[in-house]
Amino acid sequence: MALARGRHAPIAAARQTIVVPCGAAVEEHRYRGISGSRADPVTGFCVGAILFGGCKQSIRSGEALLLWYASCPFHSFFTVFCFGYFITFAKNMLKAPDHQVAGHQARAGQLGPLVDDSGRFFKPLQDGGRGSKELSFYRSFSSDPRVPKNIRRFFPVFHGTEVVEASDGSGPRAHLVLEDVVSDLKHPSLIDVKIGSRTWYPHASEDYIEKCSTKDKQTTSLLLGFRISGLQVYEGKDSGVWKPSKKQVQSFTSDDVRLVLRKFVSSNPSSNSEPDSAFASLVYGGLNGILAQLHELKAWFEDQTVYNFYSASVLMAYEKDTAQSGQLIAKVKLVDFAHVFEGNGVIDHNFLGGLCSLIKFISEVLSGSIAYFADG
Numbered sequence: 001m002a003l004a005r006g007r008h009a010p011i012a013a014a015r016q017t018i019v020v021p022c023g024a025a026v027e028e029h030r031y032r033g034i035s036g037s038r039a040d041p042v043t044g045f046c047v048g049a050i051l052f053g054g055c056k057q058s059i060r061s062g063e064a065l066l067l068w069y070a071s072c073p074f075h076s077f078f079t080v081f082c083f084g085y086f087i088t089f090a091k092n093m094l095k096a097p098d099h100q101v102a103g104h105q106a107r108a109g110q111l112g113p114l115v116d117d118s119g120r121f122f123k124p125l126q127d128g129g130r131g132s133k134e135l136s137f138y139r140s141f142s143s144d145p146r147v148p149k150n151i152r153r154f155f156p157v158f159h160g161t162e163v164v165e166a167s168d169g170s171g172p173r174a175h176l177v178l179e180d181v182v183s184d185l186k187h188p189s190l191i192d193v194k195i196g197s198r199t200w201y202p203h204a205s206e207d208y209i210e211k212c213s214t215k216d217k218q219t220t221s222l223l224l225g226f227r228i229s230g231l232q233v234y235e236g237k238d239s240g241v242w243k244p245s246k247k248q249v250q251s252f253t254s255d256d257v258r259l260v261l262r263k264f265v266s267s268n269p270s271s272n273s274e275p276d277s278a279f280a281s282l283v284y285g286g287l288n289g290i291l292a293q294l295h296e297l298k299a300w301f302e303d304q305t306v307y308n309f310y311s312a313s314v315l316m317a318y319e320k321d322t323a324q325s326g327q328l329i330a331k332v333k334l335v336d337f338a339h340v341f342e343g344n345g346v347i348d349h350n351f352l353g354g355l356c357s358l359i360k361f362i363s364e365v366l367s368g369s370i371a372y373f374a375d376g
C-alpha cells in the first residue's frame with residue numbers, strides 16, 4: 001500500500017520507496033535521507049566537490065582568484081544557488097521540538113517527535129498498532145466528506161508519511177508528517193488536556209484497561225472528564241517559561257486544575273501569589289478566543305457519530321507577545337489519534353462529556369476574572 005500519496009502530498013525531491021517496520025504494520029513510505037535533508041544527494045555531492053575544488057584553488061591563488069570569481073556573472077549565480085541550497089538544507093534538518101508539553105519525547109535516546117524549520121511535525125509511527133491506527137485515522141479524516149469545513153481547522157494538517165532517522169537511534173522509521181501547530185508562535189503558552197473520563201477503548205486487553213483506569217482514577221479524568229497532561233506558560237523575557245514537571249502534573253487535583261487554568265492566562269504563573277488572570281479575557285474570551293472555539297467543537301460533537309476519540313487531547317495555545325496589539329492569537333487543536341474508532345452512529349459521549357466539563361471550568365475562570373477586574 002503506498003502511504004505517501006495523501007491529498008497533501010509533500011514536495012520532496014528525492015524519492016525512494018523502502019520497506020521498514022512501523023509497529024505491527026510493514027508498509028511502504030517515502031524515504032528522507034539520514035541527514036534529514038530533502039535535497040538530492042547527487043546535487044549535494046556535486047556542490048560539495050565544486051566547493052572543495054574552489055577552496056583548494058583559492059588557497060593557491062589567494063586574492064587574484066577572489067577577484068576572478070567575483071567578476072564572473074556565472075559565479076554570482078552559482079553563489080546564490082549554493083546559498084539557496086544550504087538554506088533549504090538547514091530548513092529540512094530535523095530536531096526535537098522546543099515546545100512539547102506531553103507525550104513521548106525525543107530526548108536522551110528515546111523515540112519521540114521531531115520538527116523541521118518549515119512548520120512540520122514528524123510523529124514516529126508508534127509500536128503495538130498505535131502508529132498504524134493513527135495513520136489510518138489521518139488518512140480517513142483527511143478525505144472524509146462528512147467532516148464539516150469549519151471543523152478541519154481544529155486538526156493538524158496531514159502531509160502524508162516520511163521515513164526519517166528515528167530519534168532513538170534505531171534507524172529509519174516511518175513518521176506521520178503533520179502541521180506543527182505552534183511553529184507560528186514565537187513564545188507559545190501551551191496546555192495539553194486529555195479528554196474523556198475513560199481513556200481506554202472498547203475491546204482493549206484487560207491489562208490495558210487496568211493500566212488506563214488506574215490512571216483515570218488517580219488523576220482528574222474520572223472525576224472531571226479530563227486531565228491536564230502537560231503545560232508551559234511563557235512568563236517573559238527574563239523569567240522564561242513556567243513548566244511544571246510531569247510528576248507535578250500527574251498529581252493535579254480538581255482544585256489544582258482550577259488554579260492551573262488561571263495560571264495559564266496569568267502574567268505571574270510561577271509565583272506563589274494569586275494568579276492575576278491578566279490575559280483571561282483575551283485568551284479565553286472574545287469571538288476568536290478559546291471558549292468560542294471549544295463551543296464550536298462541542299457543537300460538532302453533539303452531532304457527529306462518525307468517530308469516537310479515546311485518549312485524544314485538546315491542545316490550547318496562545319502567544320502572549322501579541323496581546324499588546326489586541327490581536328492575540330489563541331488556538332485550539334485536537335491531537336493524538338492512536339485510539340480513534342468508528343462511531344457507527346453513536347454520539348461520542350465520553351469525549352463530549354469531557355469537553356463540556358472543560359468548557360465549564362474555563363468559563364468559570366473567565367467569569368471570575370471579569371468579576372475580579374470589576375471589583376477592583
Ligand SMILES: Nc1ncnc2c1ncn2[C@@H]1O[C@H](COP(=O)(O)OP(=O)(O)OP(=O)(O)O)[C@@H](O)[C@H]1O
Nearest residue numbers: 100101102103104121156178179180181192335336
Ligand atoms: N501537530 C503538532 N504540532 C505541534 N506540537 C504537537 C503536535 N502534536 C503533538 N504535539 C506536541 O506533542 C505532545 C504529545 O503529542 P501526542 O499526544 O500526539 O504524543 P504521544 O507520544 O502519542 O502521547 P502519549 O504518550 O500521550 O500517547 C503534545 O502535548 C504537544 O505538545
Ligand SMILES: O=P(O)(O)O[C@@H]1[C@H](O)[C@H](O)[C@@H](OP(=O)(O)O)[C@H](OP(=O)(O)O)[C@H]1O
Nearest residue numbers: 102103104130194199215229250311338339
Ligand atoms: O494510549 P497509549 O498509546 O497507551 O499511550 C499512553 C497514554 O497516552 C497515557 O496517557 C500515557 O500516560 P500519561 O498520561 O501518564 O502520560 C502513557 O505514557 P507512559 O508510556 O509514560 O505511561 C502512554 O504510553
